[in-house]
Amino acid sequence: MKIEERMYTKSSYDEIRFYQVPKALMENPIYKDISMSAKLVYAILRDRQDLSIKNNWLDKNGKIYFYFDCRKLSELCNISTSTLNRYKKELINAELLLSKRQGQGKPNIMYVLKPETIENALISHNDYTRVAETTTQDYSKRLHNDTKLNDTKSIIQNYINVVAPNGDNIEFFNSIFNYYFDTYKKYMNKEHPLLSKKYVKQIVDNIDEFSDEYEIFKVADWESIIDMYFNSNLDCDRNMIHFAQEEILYNRASNCKLI
Structure with missing residues (x-):
């Protein structure tokens, strides 16, 4: 295909499927330390929710979950499984991905979490800090006593x-x-x-x-x-x-x- 034929026009703009990266991941300062690769993995996992909906993978509260197939996803991204797990850990630490164990013999289920907007980030951070400080203090007292x-x-x-x-x-x-x-x-x-x-x-x-x-x-x-x-x-x-x-x-x- 010639270069000119590959240029987008107004009519062809929506013909190609895209992985969508939420603007909050680029604009919100709380996500500035997340690597671009991890953000791309987020977009891919977010796209996989379409398959979850098709398979009716909803928990008892109606929340969409999926199964994290490390090997297939690493092949799609053309990276090693250890590298993929590093990006996965970035997303978990940033509270953009949640892993829940179902019990012995069953794979974990994963949830893609919505990113915080700039307006909500400060409130969430303050709430998290207050809870974390209280938990740490209570635990330290219990451990000491x-x-x-x-x-x-x-x-x-x-x-x-x-x-x-x-x-x-x-x-x-x-x-x-x-x-x-x-x-x-x-x-x-x-x-x-x-x-x-x-x-x-x-x-x-x-x-x-x-x-x-x-x-x-x-x-x-x-x-x-x-x-x-x-x-x-x-x-x-x-x-x-x-x-x-x-x-x-x-x-x-x-x-x-x-x-």
Whole structure:
């Protein structure tokens, strides 16, 4: 096709399908740190809602959801799954994408969230800050006053309640952490070292992303991965921080024939 034939005219303007990026993502300062690639992924996911409507993927409150197929979407965007997950995390952190776990053996469902307009952003930010500060203060007091929280497992469990991506994920992550600590004690003959909140959140995020990418949603499968890790000949301290690295998870899950 010649160049002139590819130019738009008034009559042909609506003939081509487009991925639409909301103006708020470009104009609202609260989204200035989101990469352009992540904004394009948002537009693609927003477009996928048409398929959700066709399939009647509505929750009990009438909200549109979809299933995040990491591999198909990475092929469409011509990027790796790890890169796509990085953009996905950007959108989740910006509260433009919401992930909800349905339960063991079922994939997460995702919701595309409307971007904040400039007018609403300040109100939402103030509300969020007030709630976050109150929650942090209450949690700090509870952690300080509860003398029973002096063992690693109890502290981790309480940290998970704060940092887990979704409230309904708590039982899933508690099971994984508890099994890991029990296995660590069995093999190492000592308690697992105390983990800071920063590293617990890092571990939770890595496991959550890995679960979504390779559809490993059963606690029993994660127990197999943990067992495979401790039975390997890796020269390491077996700290959970090391276990939760993407390359380590991939190799152990592959050995278990889960991917």
